[in-house]
Amino acid sequence: MPSILGVIRTMALHIETPLVESRALSMSAGRSVWLKLDALQPSGSFKIRGIGHACETYLARGARRFVSSSGGNAGLAVAYAGRLLGVPVTVVVPETTTDRAKELLALEDAEVVVHGASWQEANAYAQSLIDASDAFLHPFDDPLLWQGHATMIDEVRRSGLVPDAIVLSVGGGGLLSGVVEGLHRNGWSNIPVFAVETEGAASFHEAVKAGHTVELERITSVATSLGAKRVCEKAMHWSKVHSIHSVVVSDHSALSACERFLADHRILVEPACGASLAIAYENAPELEGFRTVLVIVCGGATATVDQIREWAKKCA
Numbered sequence: 001m002p003s004i005l006g007v008i009r010t011m012a013l014h015i016e017t018p019l020v021e022s023r024a025l026s027m028s029a030g031r032s033v034w035l036k037l038d039a040l041q042p043s044g045s046f047k048i049r050g051i052g053h054a055c056e057t058y059l060a061r062g063a064r065r066f067v068s069s070s071g072g073n074a075g076l077a078v079a080y081a082g083r084l085l086g087v088p089v090t091v092v093v094p095e096t097t098t099d100r101a102k103e104l105l106a107l108e109d110a111e112v113v114v115h116g117a118s119w120q121e122a123n124a125y126a127q128s129l130i131d132a133s134d135a136f137l138h139p140f141d142d143p144l145l146w147q148g149h150a151t152m153i154d155e156v157r158r159s160g161l162v163p164d165a166i167v168l169s170v171g172g173g174g175l176l177s178g179v180v181e182g183l184h185r186n187g188w189s190n191i192p193v194f195a196v197e198t199e200g201a202a203s204f205h206e207a208v209k210a211g212h213t214v215e216l217e218r219i220t221s222v223a224t225s226l227g228a229k230r231v232c233e234k235a236m237h238w239s240k241v242h243s244i245h246s247v248v249v250s251d252h253s254a255l256s257a258c259e260r261f262l263a264d265h266r267i268l269v270e271p272a273c274g275a276s277l278a279i280a281y282e283n284a285p286e287l288e289g290f291r292t293v294l295v296i297v298c299g300g301a302t303a304t305v306d307q308i309r310e311w312a313k314k315c316a
């Protein structure tokens, strides 16, 4: 009994994901395109890397419950981590949350509390529930998250592949902060990053333009996982000390990339991830001069193929 538990507890909650060269994307982009397939993480997105690490750390510090206010991939990662660690999870979501998201959370045995008309209200209520023995898991703004996300770059480094540019999606900037931390801790501080957002969710783009973080009035993109109104300060910090190029694509581009990726690689991802794939599918001018491009396939479990096609019809 103790030996089995011992084995389980020494393993991280995330898995080491495949790193593959995509023939289809390489042909579209006219250069070598590699994929870090974090869509294959057990919770459906890269988020389990950072959230798994944060949950394990908070448990070791004595947390008795994990609380989240995300009805998206962050909440799913907390629910998954809690189930594996044997820690109860409460996720507070607003009334706008889809039935699918609530079902996915319930499938991981999380307690789902529906409260308020918007995320702000759900989040405020979640904060009010927290007592000294609870840990609140932020979706993108926590150094433990960035440390955990950075493991994907450790894996790339161990594989022997040396990319000369990295493409990733930006919501609140947690993935960006983790990947850049990973580049720096592997001696790759010279590798540039393309930080991709969709129109209507471009809070990093606006921050870079302004020279400081700014709050978007509202999110209008279908890429809801990129819908942080303001990026974390750490993402802003990295934009000043690392070569990070902000790129904005349309919802239409992100959605067609999802459809093409499903056909080419048989993996369904959210438009939040399609945004990064679109850069390669459309051979964006920004990629000029780079021979080996690594796309972080961040994944996402909250969109169905029907929903992606429904959205695509609306923004055709």
Ligand SMILES: *Cc1c(COP(=O)(O)O)cnc(C)c1O
Pocket: 045, 047, 073, 074, 139, 140, 169, 170, 171, 172, 173, 174, 175, 176, 225, 226, 228, 270, 272, 273, 298, 299, 300, 301
């Ligand atoms: C959370 C998420 C993002 C954005 O990550 P941030 O850390 O918020 O920038 C992108 N894609 C998917 C699928 C996500 O779940």
